[in-house]
Every structure is written in C-alpha cells, then in structure tokens.
Amino acid sequence: MSALALPVVRGRQVWAWARIAFCAVMLALVLAPLLWTVFLSFRTNIDLLRQAPLDLRGPYTLDNYAELLRNQTLFRWFFNSLVVSTVTVAGVLTLSSLAGYAFGRLEFPGRNWLYLIVLAGLAIPDQSVILTRHQIFSDLHWHNTYRALILPGLSAPLGVFLMTEAFRAIPRAQDDAARLDRANAIATFWHVLLPQTVPALASLGIYTFLLSWNDYWWPLISATRPSMYTLTEGMAAAQSNYVEVLGKGVLMAEAVVAGLPVLIVYILFQKHIVNAVTGMVKL
Amino acid sequence: MRRRALLGGLAGLSLAGCAPKDPRPAITVQRIFGDCRAHVPKGGAPTQNLNGECEIITGLLDRFEAENPDIRLNVNAVAWPGYDQLSAQIAADDAPDLVTMHMAVIPDYQIHGLLTPLDAGLKAQGVTPDQFTPVARRAVTMDGEVYGLPFDAWTQLFHINMNLFARAGLVRGGEPVLPRNAAELLDQARRFRAATGKPYLVQSSVNERAAFARNLYTYLLSAHEVIFPDPHHIRLNTPRAREVVGLFKRIHDERLTTRDLDYVAATTAFINGEGGVYIVGTWMIGNFDNEAAQAGRPLYRGYRVKPYPALFGDPVLPAFVDGHAWVMPKRRRTPEQERAAFRLLKFLSVHEGDWTRSGHLTSMAAVVGDPVYQAQPHRRDLMAITSYGQGLPTDVQRQFAIQAMLSEELAAAITGIKPIDRALTDAERRINDMLTNLS
Structure with a gap:
C-alpha cells in the first residue's frame, strides 16, 4: 500500500466510526424515553413518587398491568380506536388513490383548479373548522357514533397530493401499453398503476393510522359517552386529578399498551416505510 | 347447520331489539376525578387509596344507585377539567343532567343562561342555601339564584x-x-x-x-x-x-x-x-x-x-377559597328525570361529609360542627377557613x-x-x- 493511500483508508475508517457513533447517539435519544416509559410501567406508584432518580435494581411489579386488565372499559376504548383507525386508513387509501389517479393521469376540464382547491385544504388548520364541523354533526345527530369519529378523517388533502405525485412519477408509456392491450381507465388504474404506488400507499396508510390512533381533540368533543371514547380520550378521562403524582405507574402502563399497535404497524410494514421514504426522497 | 346458526343469531338479535324499554327515569352525571372501577368493586369498599377523590365519588354514586333502584344512573367520567366536553355537549343539545364544576367557572355558563337555577328543586328536597357555608353560598349564588350545589371548598x-x-x-x-x-x-x-x-x-x-x-x-x-x-x-x-x-x-x-x-x-x-x-x-x-x-x-x-x-x-x-359544585345544564327533561336529578343532589349534599375525607374542606355549615368531620386529621387547624376564606366575584x-x-x-x-x-x-x-x- 502506498504512503498516500494509508491516510485515505484511515480517513474512511474514522468517517465510518463517526457515522456509527452519530447513529448510536441518535438511536439512544429516540429509544431513551420509550425504554424509560416501559421501565416506569413496571414500578410501583409509591416507588415512583418517592424515588428520584429511580433505582434500576428494582423492585419491579406487574400490578400496573394487572390494574389495566381489571379496567374492562379500556378494552372497549381499544376496540373503538381500532375500528376508527382501520376504517379511516381504508377510506383514506381508497379515496386518495382514486383522486390521485384522476389528478395525476386523467385529463378533464378544470382539473388543475380542482387540484388547487384540494391542495388549499392543506393550509386550513383543523382547529378553524372544528366549530362548524361540530355543528353539522350535531344537526345530523351523529355525535357519539363511529360515523362522527371516522368521517372527518377521510378528508385528506395530503393523501391526495401524495398519491397524485406517485401516479405522476410512473412513465406515461405504461398507460399507452395498457391501452394497446385494450385496458380501460379502471383496469389500467387497478392492474397497472396502483401496484406501483404501494410504497406511497404504505407510507400514507401508516401516517393516517398514526394520526387517527393518536387523535384526541375531535373524539374529546364528539364522543362524550364513555362507551364511544377512543383510547386516547378514555385514558385521559380515567386519570385521577393528580395521576401524574399518584398514578404514574398505571399511566405508563397505559402508554405502553396504547403504543403497542403503532409499534406492530411499524414492525409489519417497515420494509414499505423504508421504500416509501427513499422513494419520496427520489421524487 | 351454518344457516341454522345464522338464523338463530338473527332471531336472537331481533328479540334483543324487542326487549322492553327500561321505564325508570334515566339521568346522566358527568364528573371529573378519574376512573378507578378497577379497584372499587360495585357495592364494595375500595381495595386501595380509600380516601382518594375517585374512590369516594365512585362509592357514593354506587351507593345512590343501590338505594334508588327506581332511577337509572349513567356516569360519564371525563378528562379534567371537562369544560371542552361540556361546551360541546351543550352545543349539540346533549348536555348531561348533573356536572361537576369549579365554583369559579359557574359564571362562564350562568351568564349565558346555560344553567338551571336550583333553588326550587333543592328546596323541595329540603336543601336550602342557609345550609351552605357563607363562602360557598356566595360562590354559587348569581343574580339572587343558586346555580350549583356546593360539594367542597379547597x-x-x-x-x-x-x-x-x-x-x-x-x-x-x-x-x-x-x-x-x-x-x-x-x-x-x-x-x-x-x-x-x-x-x-x-x-x-x-x-x-x-x-x-x-x-x-x-x-x-x-x-x-x-x-x-x-x-x-x-x-x-x-x-x-x-x-x-x-x-x-x-x-x-x-x-x-x-x-x-x-x-x-x-x-x-x-x-x-x-x-x-x-x-x-x-x-x-x-x-x-x-x-x-x-x-x-x-x-x-x-x-x-x-x-x-x-x-x-x-x-x-x-x-x-374555591370549590367544586354540582350544576344542572339546561336541557329538556321529563318531570321524573328532574325529580331524579334533585334526589341525587340531595343525596350528595347529605354525603358531602364523606367527600371531605379526600382532604377538601366542607361547604356545608352543619358538617363544620360535626364531630366526625372535626375528628379528621388537621381539621381543627383548617376549619376556620370555611368562615373567613374568600372567593372571587361571581360576575367575572x-x-x-x-x-x-x-x-x-x-x-x-x-x-x-x-x-x-x-x-x-x-x-x-x-x-x-x-x-x-x-x-
């Protein structure tokens, strides 16, 4: 090895180690609060109240999880969240991919104006329409129903934008090829183009699921009967006034349980997430 | 076989739909203080934290249900302080019958005519404002009418x-x-x-x-x-x-x-x-x-x-001093529902002393002199506050x-x-x- 090459190799090694160290630090920063939450969920409330900082040697307990299991309504709230999130994801994926296909591939009068109007929805914060929305659902007597919890989530301008861009990124030649094979617009959408947007669909689905699963404000004011609470709302309602002092262990156990579906979604779809993110970077 | 099971299920569902309607007047109580059903069995004593707010109020409402089988009681536990939900419910014409409210917040709703005056209904149950401590009476009285049943002073x-x-x-x-x-x-x-x-x-x-x-x-x-x-x-x-x-x-x-x-x-x-x-x-x-x-x-x-x-x-x-009170949002109620709600208010006023085990001070004049109340820890040091404590004006x-x-x-x-x-x-x-x- 020449004298000139040695510093270059060393430089590369240093750079590689620096990158690993940087990633390790970032990983630790992300993982620390999650692990701390899990750790706290296995400690008794009295320990959490008395000890600061906490002793890692224990004692540990399953009491907080046992208390969760005794709370039957928690399962109802979990089920509600699951229904609302799953149906919302299905609805958003269907509507956004159809709209994205229309905006991205089809020619029709007023397309650009319509697309602009949809995109303008991105600039309107949820808070500014909440009163009107609440009034509409009141007039329809839809509060405390799944309809009320699901419908607002289906309006997803970001989803339409993402899917439009995903459809636009597919070469036009594929439409022509499909047309030569006598495929109509629906067949082209379903058999040729939609399968190529799976990474975008995956990222949109995960994003929508997270948004819906973690939503608090709309369920808070629309679902006012405990049987219709979602998990976020139910957990907040179940907290005693001073839970942050007196019931921290149970609170942490609830946080762990509430976070599990999100974790499962990530584990199941991580390949698609990576593809979606790298795909979007390429766009 | 599968078809038979399906038909059986459908028949069961339709029969369930035909179940006779519960003739009892139903009232809904909306409260804060959390959900502790996991360690407060219905009809039994709490298995932990005996003097916690949640445990006491859960036990009290269970007891009311048991002692008043002719009333159907629905309990909504909402996240503290509960006013976003209440405002939304009022806007949707779906307000509960009784709600916990901080005394300082009562004017926000009373000024807009959203609360029912309680004087006549409470009087019919034998509860009159002179039974409240002076500070509590001032806090729940607006325009000469009582808009809340005081539940404590803190x-x-x-x-x-x-x-x-x-x-x-x-x-x-x-x-x-x-x-x-x-x-x-x-x-x-x-x-x-x-x-x-x-x-x-x-x-x-x-x-x-x-x-x-x-x-x-x-x-x-x-x-x-x-x-x-x-x-x-x-x-x-x-x-x-x-x-x-x-x-x-x-x-x-x-x-x-x-x-x-x-x-x-x-x-x-x-x-x-x-x-x-x-x-x-x-x-x-x-x-x-x-x-x-x-x-x-x-x-x-x-x-x-x-x-x-x-x-x-x-x-x-x-x-x-501020305190918690029970208020009755305005909404359409049958006379039976209204009577049921006032019976619950009467029950809560009688058992306000139990609630003070949580540490809160009493808002009922009779409880101040009650030996059981006085025997609670530190009460002798703090009792006088119920007479000299001051709240904020009720028109702000x-x-x-x-x-x-x-x-x-x-x-x-x-x-x-x-x-x-x-x-x-x-x-x-x-x-x-x-x-x-x-x-």
Whole structure:
C-alpha cells in the first residue's frame, strides 16, 4: 500500500466510526424515553413518587398491568380506536388513490383548479373548522357514533397530493401499453398503476393510522359517552386529578399498551416505510 | 347447520331489539376525578387509596344507585377539567343532567343562561342555601339564584415537614413556628436553610398555571383589595401586589425556595424531605398523611398543615377559597328525570361529609360542627377557613384563563425575566383585553 493511500483508508475508517457513533447517539435519544416509559410501567406508584432518580435494581411489579386488565372499559376504548383507525386508513387509501389517479393521469376540464382547491385544504388548520364541523354533526345527530369519529378523517388533502405525485412519477408509456392491450381507465388504474404506488400507499396508510390512533381533540368533543371514547380520550378521562403524582405507574402502563399497535404497524410494514421514504426522497 | 346458526343469531338479535324499554327515569352525571372501577368493586369498599377523590365519588354514586333502584344512573367520567366536553355537549343539545364544576367557572355558563337555577328543586328536597357555608353560598349564588350545589371548598395551604422544622428550631410546644410578617418569614427561611441545608419553601414553578396567582389573590383579598373593580377589569398593579410579588421574588433570589420544579417534581421533593413548607392545595393532605405514617420516611410522624400565615398586618386572615359544585345544564327533561336529578343532589349534599375525607374542606355549615368531620386529621387547624376564606366575584367570567395568564406573568416577575411593575402591568393589560372582549 502506498504512503498516500494509508491516510485515505484511515480517513474512511474514522468517517465510518463517526457515522456509527452519530447513529448510536441518535438511536439512544429516540429509544431513551420509550425504554424509560416501559421501565416506569413496571414500578410501583409509591416507588415512583418517592424515588428520584429511580433505582434500576428494582423492585419491579406487574400490578400496573394487572390494574389495566381489571379496567374492562379500556378494552372497549381499544376496540373503538381500532375500528376508527382501520376504517379511516381504508377510506383514506381508497379515496386518495382514486383522486390521485384522476389528478395525476386523467385529463378533464378544470382539473388543475380542482387540484388547487384540494391542495388549499392543506393550509386550513383543523382547529378553524372544528366549530362548524361540530355543528353539522350535531344537526345530523351523529355525535357519539363511529360515523362522527371516522368521517372527518377521510378528508385528506395530503393523501391526495401524495398519491397524485406517485401516479405522476410512473412513465406515461405504461398507460399507452395498457391501452394497446385494450385496458380501460379502471383496469389500467387497478392492474397497472396502483401496484406501483404501494410504497406511497404504505407510507400514507401508516401516517393516517398514526394520526387517527393518536387523535384526541375531535373524539374529546364528539364522543362524550364513555362507551364511544377512543383510547386516547378514555385514558385521559380515567386519570385521577393528580395521576401524574399518584398514578404514574398505571399511566405508563397505559402508554405502553396504547403504543403497542403503532409499534406492530411499524414492525409489519417497515420494509414499505423504508421504500416509501427513499422513494419520496427520489421524487 | 351454518344457516341454522345464522338464523338463530338473527332471531336472537331481533328479540334483543324487542326487549322492553327500561321505564325508570334515566339521568346522566358527568364528573371529573378519574376512573378507578378497577379497584372499587360495585357495592364494595375500595381495595386501595380509600380516601382518594375517585374512590369516594365512585362509592357514593354506587351507593345512590343501590338505594334508588327506581332511577337509572349513567356516569360519564371525563378528562379534567371537562369544560371542552361540556361546551360541546351543550352545543349539540346533549348536555348531561348533573356536572361537576369549579365554583369559579359557574359564571362562564350562568351568564349565558346555560344553567338551571336550583333553588326550587333543592328546596323541595329540603336543601336550602342557609345550609351552605357563607363562602360557598356566595360562590354559587348569581343574580339572587343558586346555580350549583356546593360539594367542597379547597384552598392552598402551608404543608409543613415538622422534622426539618425541628432541626431548624422552628417547633414550639409541638406546633410549627410560622412567621408573623414578611421580614420574619425571610429570617426564618434563612435560619432554616442554615440549619438544614435545604430551602424553606417547596414550590411548583414550571408549567404552573395557578399557584402564583392563588398566592397573590390570598394576600390581596386579606387586605380587602378590590381585584375586579367591575366584571370587565382587573386591577393588579397596586402597592400591595408589588409587595407580595416582591417577597416571593426575594425568596427566589436568595434561594430560599426550590427552583425549576414542576408540580410532580415539587410534590416528590416535599415527600422526600427536600424542603420545609410546600404550598399546595387541600387535596394532598391524605397523601402526605399516608407518608407521615410510614416509618423511615422523611415525613414520618412529622407532617402538619396550616393556613397561610398573615404576613402584612391585614384586617382579615388570608385564604383564597374555591370549590367544586354540582350544576344542572339546561336541557329538556321529563318531570321524573328532574325529580331524579334533585334526589341525587340531595343525596350528595347529605354525603358531602364523606367527600371531605379526600382532604377538601366542607361547604356545608352543619358538617363544620360535626364531630366526625372535626375528628379528621388537621381539621381543627383548617376549619376556620370555611368562615373567613374568600372567593372571587361571581360576575367575572373566565377565571381559569385569568389565573393562567396571571401566573405566567408572576412567574416571569419572580424568576427575574421581567421587572415586577412590568409583569403586573402586562398581566393587567392581557386580562383586561380578554375581559373587555367577552360577549
């Protein structure tokens, strides 16, 4: 090895180690609060109240999880969240991919104006329409129903934008090829183009699921009967006034349980997430 | 086989749909205080935290249900403080029949005609306003009508670590020695710090939306200062206000208090013996008593709680008092539902003494003299507050928002972010801006 090459190799090694160290630090920063939450969920409330900082040697307990299991309504709230999130994801994926296909591939009068109007929805914060929305659902007597919890989530301008861009990124030649094979617009959408947007669909689905699963404000004011609470709302309602002092262990156990579906979604779809993110970077 | 099962299921469902309607009047109670059903079995005693707010109210409502089988009771536990949900329910014409409400919040709803006056209904059940303590009666009475059944009175107090006080020589005849003026407070705090190496005061000062405002209200009310000259204005930049804020700033500057703690950290610090006096509300008494009963703990046999000491030579003793009440939002009800709701109010007024086990003070005059109530820990020290404590005027709206804005500005003054004058002027301007723009 020449004298000139040695510093270059060393430089590369240093750079590689620096990158690993940087990633390790970032990983630790992300993982620390999650692990701390899990750790706290296995400690008794009295320990959490008395000890600061906490002793890692224990004692540990399953009491907080046992208390969760005794709370039957928690399962109802979990089920509600699951229904609302799953149906919302299905609805958003269907509507956004159809709209994205229309905006991205089809020619029709007023397309650009319509697309602009949809995109303008991105600039309107949820808070500014909440009163009107609440009034509409009141007039329809839809509060405390799944309809009320699901419908607002289906309006997803970001989803339409993402899917439009995903459809636009597919070469036009594929439409022509499909047309030569006598495929109509629906067949082209379903058999040729939609399968190529799976990474975008995956990222949109995960994003929508997270948004819906973690939503608090709309369920808070629309679902006012405990049987219709979602998990976020139910957990907040179940907290005693001073839970942050007196019931921290149970609170942490609830946080762990509430976070599990999100974790499962990530584990199941991580390949698609990576593809979606790298795909979007390429766009 | 599968078809038969399906038909059977459908038949079952349709029969369930034909089940006779429950003829009992149904009422819905909406409350805060959390959900503790996991350790409060229906009809049984709580398996833990006997004197917790959630445990007591759950037990009381269970008992009402058991004693009144002719009424169907639905209970909504909502996230604290519950006003977003209530406002949304009122807008959707789906308000509950009875709701827990902080007394200071009642005007927000009463002024807009959203609450039912309770006088006649309560009177029919034998509950009259003269049964309430004076401070509670004032707080729930607007335009000559009663809009809430008082359920308790709460106030901030001096929670004292007697073990540390003893080390600082601040215990005489088994009683804590509390200051009689501002100079004495500073002197005792310095002595305390020198003897124990710990700050005299434990305070929650980070993300704190109320404590500083309550401190100020306490010492303004005891001086008969008019905080709200009219329903749309607050007056804060007064010599007394500057004096009170100046005292707390001095305590902060001389490190005679804990710094940069939020509510949880401050509570943990007090329990772990990190300071002499924790200024927090009545609701923590039960928990600190539990700590005082545990051998080896810093508070073991060393916990007392006292009202704020008079520091400025005022004509009345200092105590700013608020409380929880039960209100009845306006909505269509059958006469049977209305009677059922008032029966529940009567039940709650009779059992208000049980609720005070949580640490809250009573709002019922008869309970003040009740030996069972007096026998509860520390009640003899605190009972008088129910007669001399003062609330805020009932014609001023948005007291929660006012408290938050004021506390923010006071925190800025005490920690040195703003000069005291400017913080008080800013607080006045922000609050008046809000009050003058209310409909």
